[in-house]
Amino acid sequence: MARILVLYYSSYGHTAKMAEAVAEGVREAGHEADIRHVPETAPAEVAKAAGFQTMEGHSCIEGPDKLAEYDGIVVGSPTRYGRMASQMASFWDQTGGLWMKGALVGKVGAVFTSTASQHGGQETTCFSIITNLLHMGCTIVGLDYGFDGQNGVDEVKGGTPYGASTIAGGDGSRQPSEVELSGARYLGKRVAETASKLHD
Numbered sequence: 640m641a642r643i644l645v646l647y648y649s650s651y652g653h654t655a656k657m658a659e660a661v662a663e664g665v666r667e668a669g670h671e672a673d674i675r676h677v678p679e680t681a682p683a684e685v686a687k688a689a690g691f692q693t694m695e696g697h698s699c700i701e702g703p704d705k706l707a708e709y710d711g712i713v714v715g716s717p718t719r720y721g722r723m724a725s726q727m728a729s730f731w732d733q734t735g736g737l738w739m740k741g742a743l744v745g746k747v748g749a750v751f752t753s754t755a756s757q758h759g760g761q762e763t764t765c766f767s768i769i770t771n772l773l774h775m776g777c778t779i780v781g782l783d784y785g786f787d788g789q790n791g792v793d794e795v796k797g798g799t800p801y802g803a804s805t806i807a808g809g810d811g812s813r814q815p816s817e818v819e820l821s822g823a824r825y826l827g828k829r830v831a832e833t834a835s836k837l838h839d
């Protein structure tokens with residue numbers, strides 16, 4: 640059985656919901672998933688003024704060394720000007736010790752994101768996270784086209800070959816749609832299956 644970490648940051652809950660769907664996909668495939676968020680680094684007054692929600696319901700990751708305990712790591716962050724949020728980047732900037740040891744080499748990595756607008760940086764945000772995972776030596780699993788839900792233009796929806804995604808809307812009122820959550824579940828399943836095969 641593969642052990643998968645779903646690691647996320649979320650200010651308004653969209654990425655948190657996607658994290659739960661990724662974990663569901665892992666578990667539905669018969670593998671183990673833990674959901675953890677990274678620490679909030681914004682000053683309390685900034686977080687309050689911007690209406691950030693606390694990432695309730697999930698525990699904060701105890702530290703970078705925890706990453707080494709998993710077979711696969713699925714990382715989710717909302718976009719900030721087309722790249723991952725600084726809260727998530729700050730966490731990865733503390734993983735130098737793991738990089739030195741090659742502690743994540745050969746683990747499976749995958750990503751997911753949320754943007755306000757359709758073309759607000761889904762793919763670049765995915766790649767900003769994938770870059771970190773590649774430097775750590777992870778084998779990347781994307782949202783392959785076996786997930787047919789990312790095809791078609793019949794509705795506004797996220798979903799990219801580079802990772803699962805959702806669109807929050809300019810005011811954050813849009814919630815992850817069923818097809819977007821299905822993409823996140825599919826990604827979780829593919830990561831778990833791949834990690835299981837690689838670590839047999």
Ligand SMILES: Cc1cc2nc3c(=O)[nH]c(=O)nc-3n(C[C@H](O)[C@H](O)[C@H](O)COP(=O)(O)O)c2cc1C
Pocket residue numbers: 648649650651652653654655717718719720721722753754755756757758759760807811
């Ligand atoms: C400082 C800042 C920069 C942002 N930059 C972008 C952006 O470049 N493109 C975009 O579509 N949304 C942008 N957003 C909107 C967030 O991506 C959106 O609030 C997020 O996807 C919601 O996910 P969450 O509920 O998990 O926080 C930005 C938000 C903030 C606070």
